[in-house]
Amino acid sequence: MENTSSLLLNFEAEMEDQQPSLSPAARLFHSPKFSCYIVIRMGCSIRINPEVISAGLKETLYKHPRFSSKMVKDRKLCGKKRWIQVPINMEDHVIVPNMDSDMEDADQFVRDYISHLTKSPLDLSKPLWEVHILNVKTSDAEAVAVIRIHHSMGDGASLMSLLLACTRKTSDPDALPSVPTKRKHEGSSSLPSESSVFWWLLLAIWSAVTLIGNTLVDIVLFVATILVLKDTKTPIKGPPGVELTAKRFLHRTVSLDHIKQVKNAMNMTINDVVLGVTQAGLSRYLNCRYAAGENEKDEGAKKKGHNLPKSIRLRANILVNLRPAVGIQELADMMAKKSKTKWGNRIGYVLVPFTIALQDDPLDYVRGAKLLMDRKKHSFEAFCTYLSANLLTKLIGAKGAGAVAHRVLCNSTLAFTNLIGPLEEISYYGHPITYIAPNVYGHPHALHMHFQSYVDKMTISLAFDPDLIPDPEKLLDDLEESLKLIRDAVVEKELNIAKEGRSSCV
Numbered sequence: 001m002e003n004t005s006s007l008l009l010n011f012e013a014e015m016e017d018q019q020p021s022l023s024p025a026a027r028l029f030h031s032p033k034f035s036c037y038i039v040i041r042m043g044c045s046i047r048i049n050p051e052v053i054s055a056g057l058k059e060t061l062y063k064h065p066r067f068s069s070k071m072v073k074d075r076k077l078c079g080k081k082r083w084i085q086v087p088i089n090m091e092d093h094v095i096v097p098n099m100d101s102d103m104e105d106a107d108q109f110v111r112d113y114i115s116h117l118t119k120s121p122l123d124l125s126k127p128l129w130e131v132h133i134l135n136v137k138t139s140d141a142e143a144v145a146v147i148r149i150h151h152s153m154g155d156g157a158s159l160m161s162l163l164l165a166c167t168r169k170t171s172d173p174d175a176l177p178s179v180p181t182k183r184k185h186e187g188s189s190s191l192p193s194e195s196s197v198f199w200w201l202l203l204a205i206w207s208a209v210t211l212i213g214n215t216l217v218d219i220v221l222f223v224a225t226i227l228v229l230k231d232t233k234t235p236i237k238g239p240p241g242v243e244l245t246a247k248r249f250l251h252r253t254v255s256l257d258h259i260k261q262v263k264n265a266m267n268m269t270i271n272d273v274v275l276g277v278t279q280a281g282l283s284r285y286l287n288c289r290y291a292a293g294e295n296e297k298d299e300g301a302k303k304k305g306h307n308l309p310k311s312i313r314l315r316a317n318i319l320v321n322l323r324p325a326v327g328i329q330e331l332a333d334m335m336a337k338k339s340k341t342k343w344g345n346r347i348g349y350v351l352v353p354f355t356i357a358l359q360d361d362p363l364d365y366v367r368g369a370k371l372l373m374d375r376k377k378h379s380f381e382a383f384c385t386y387l388s389a390n391l392l393t394k395l396i397g398a399k400g401a402g403a404v405a406h407r408v409l410c411n412s413t414l415a416f417t418n419l420i421g422p423l424e425e426i427s428y429y430g431h432p433i434t435y436i437a438p439n440v441y442g443h444p445h446a447l448h449m450h451f452q453s454y455v456d457k458m459t460i461s462l463a464f465d466p467d468l469i470p471d472p473e474k475l476l477d478d479l480e481e482s483l484k485l486i487r488d489a490v491v492e493k494e495l496n497i498a499k500e501g502r503s504s505c506v
Helices: 002-016 024-028 050-059 106-117 156-165 194-227 256-266 270-291 328-337 363-377 381-410 472-505
Strands: 037-044 069-074 080-085 129-134 143-150 167-169 248-255 314-321 347-354 414-419 426-428 431-441 447-454 457-464
Touching (some): 037 106, 037 248, 106 129, 106 143, 106 248, 156 167, 156 314, 156 431, 194 347, 248 256, 256 270, 256 363, 256 457, 270 347, 270 363, 270 447, 270 472, 347 381, 431 447, 457 472
Parallel strands (some): 314 414
Antiparallel strands (some): 037 143, 037 431, 069 080, 129 143, 167 426, 248 457, 314 347
């Protein structure tokens, strides 16, 4: 036992001079008021073999420098935190609880189990991740794997790419999964005319002016949110201390093809569509909550079933990944060949005001979402918030910067994220996956909404405080119904255009 301890101490001493310090963002995620975790639920179509999972992790995730390191305080740098590589004990990270595989309500058991995880932090003396294997048959899977990772380990996009690098195509066990990529616009090979150069220059100047103007407005609103600007107190806005309460998780799968149909018909992005669906679903849900009398109602708005107060200020925090997307192949090579690639948290915050109202035309929700996101894309808000967080962390420390970030989130209502998944069915170390449902908890919001695509499906995943949102199934119903209404409106619009075209030809 003494020999083992001495070997561990020598190993840590040798690695101490080689390991990096925590980035400002990673330090921020360890601040007292901002300790965040990522939970990824994966349904599998077969029972999970823990030995196979452990063997696969040893060949992949264990070789990732961050996932084989623990956080320590550097004695040479006045207690500054850094990552130190350590030997990994498989039993500390692959957890298989004893359970009755034939229980009556497996779905409820899985929800209770994951909720219980949110009550206890990860052990800081070990690498900050774990995999829980739940071999119980639920309504949409034969077994469930739950991965819990501290947010200081990386941003959501990088961690999702890393997860996919540990998977393979079900149709080809040797091939990595493929994800959608942005198409590059092909430029014209002909020389521009003098008039086109003039108009291009004019548009460039106007674009620069609006970019600066949008950025200044966003920064002013962000600072105002830190100081005084608060969202309206609605039934889904968390009270002080909501980050400390146990969270629950629920998901619903809808058709990605329906979302793409709206996207193509309206000439927008998938993110625009899901943002519009979210605003529509939240409007329906809050209208019912106000109708039930849980908050004071605005008498002037109560007509034709409209129970929403006027001028609700409800903003979502959207995390924007500022680092170029890490390729799945690069991460697979890093784990297999120990090659180097960029890693860490490089994320900025964007405050997005949601329109909470009952629209007569369902398409107004997605039209408004597109206009809003086009404007947000033409702003340096995310980059400025990233630089500000880093600067504050260096000037006043992670605790002070965490308090500022905590105040921004406290004065807004919810968190919203959307990630692109694989185009074909994949397997996690030989276990075919039926769905992927990530979420974040530990931030001062009562609700986190995440949209995750997978093949031809879109999983809507909620992390919520059950005291404030006692009926999450109703919220998911409203989101699903909103997508249906928006798609039906698109189909009707296309039919009307087709009829007008035939009429004009007669």
